[in-house]
Amino acid sequence: MNKRIEELDYIRGFALLGIILVNMLALLQIGIPEPHTIDASYQRFLFLFVEGRFYSIFSFLFGVGFYIFLTRARSKKQNGYVLFLRRIVILFVFGMVHMFFQPGEALAVYAVCGLLVLPFFKVNKHVNLAIGMMLLVVFAVMGEKLLLTFPLILLGLVCGQYRIFENLGEKRRLFIFTASALIFSGFALYAQYQLVPYEPFFSMIVIDEEGPIDAVSKFLRAGIMVGPVLSAFYVGLLLLLLQSKIIKLVLSPLKHYGRMALTNYVGQTALILLAGRVFNLSANLSYMGTLYICIVICAIQMVFSMIWLRYFKMGPLEWIWRVITYWTIIPLVKEK
Template sequence: MGGVCKEAMDVTKRIDVLDYLRGFALMGIILVNIVPLLSAKLPAPHTMDASYWRFLYLFVEGRFYTIFTFLFGVGFYIFITRANAKGRNGYFLFLRRIAALFIIGLIHVRYHPGEALTVYAVCGILILPFYKANKIVNLMFGIIMLIVFALFSFKLFMVLPLMLLGIAAGQFHVFERLSNNRNKVVLFTTVMFALSALGLIYQYQFAPDIIGNGSIADYRVTQEFLSIGISIGPIVSAFYVGLLVLLLQSSFFQKVLSPLKSYGRMALTNYILQTALIYLAGTALNLFNNISYLESLYLCISIYIIQLIFSTVWLHLIRFGPLEWIWRVVTYLEIPPLRKTTKEYK
């Protein structure tokens, strides 16, 4: 009986580590998204810009969207499970939630071609039947699909297996039981670190000296470099997740990284706000086609500061992020209170 009660409590309790991970993923996503949005100039050979270009495609590109996509799958499972536990129709609510996400994505894609929300909405419908599938089946099917798509560098197709692995993680209650499985997390992170190191060393062998000079040889080397990056992306992402999860076992890091948790709790708002701030800066400072890769990093750091402060202050006073509140209203057709009570401030 006690086990059943504990499980019921787990169904209603917010899992903070997921918010930290969402915030972390968002911080990596903007580093990549800002480059095409502002049409950053290709770096000249043997410059700091060229070094930063290689850094992006070794450690960032294809590493953070995979985390964000995986977390969507985890959130998918948690949302339906909690709705069902409260006596609601989790499937119906999820479909309404997905429809709202799709509409937000349709608006966003006009300003940010290649944005993720519309893709997530469509894939959310496709993976709905897997909610009741056996967790072992979801795990194995997700791993096999991911390996196949990764080997062929099918980046867009990797969204489905990543979400499926997120569902499996939810079914195994991975994030609810982290404190009881520290040794397993250490082992997982160590293995992923070793595989990531090998993969990155291999990828680096194909790093081009000259980027975008138009020659066939340069194009082939660059494409090989980028393709390998896509293939090893999920492994590097898994290492990042494992490392952050281990750090968050310490109350010190929980406190130091607490703004990241607020950032992640407002993931939808901050994802859209990133685009808005990039366009605002680009227009105000005439950065379109005039910004270098390294300068895009400086702008991202400025946006981090703005968003981290905004998220922390907002959630100190308000229960939900602005878009999260709207999303919730559309999903439940109820208007939840926005402001926190005096008791909640403490």
């Protein structure tokens, strides 16, 4: 378990690409696009294929990391529970600071859910799988995105217990999983697409005064309901692609991007707000304009991550997180 699982870094980097696309809308308070424009089409694309899908992946990966951290601590004869509690406390602090700038941030939520999932670490993996799947279905049907975080993290823990990522060489099982997820995703997307509002909309769920849910909210809640299915397909497809050495090499910037996931996640917020302030983007930025800005920010962060990791062992926030977790100064600069 001591060897770093590179596929997890690729998936983290991939998840960051989707998260920024949606976070940009809220951070810069992008208005409703004009009907029958490319902006309106892009809005539909985001809420069919992106919103909630990459957050689910990020949540799941936190659960996987949770398992790996505790398992490695135990193998080194360390008190994993004390270290983990210290780890989630500093994550919560990061999250609360980040929340001042990004109200929809996830780190504080992960810290709370990490504390709730901790007792499940020693529970039988089959029991955890049953509980995780049951809660995932219930919360998905309820359309509660925030509540989905807990079962997603628990299912990440379950994948760690089943050692899924240590056995990725079993391509047949991976292909069957991805093909099944694709089929279910097709049905899920078709069902959500039937609810697509005719006009562009605000990206929030609203209940009117009489109580019934409006058309936009039905569409958005359906997106929350089917989100984990698409997330599973995205992860399966990426893992299949990574079986090719050529594709793995081409996608290698994602690996560096994902190795510094905490730094880059918080950095996305900083760069978005900086761009908005410097170029006064909030006043006239379109939906498609947010896409172009996101591409530039991700490119900058990927290049920065590759250069940084050439000289340092981990990202700056990752280093601070680790120093406080272990309460000791850990060398950051790579030895020549």
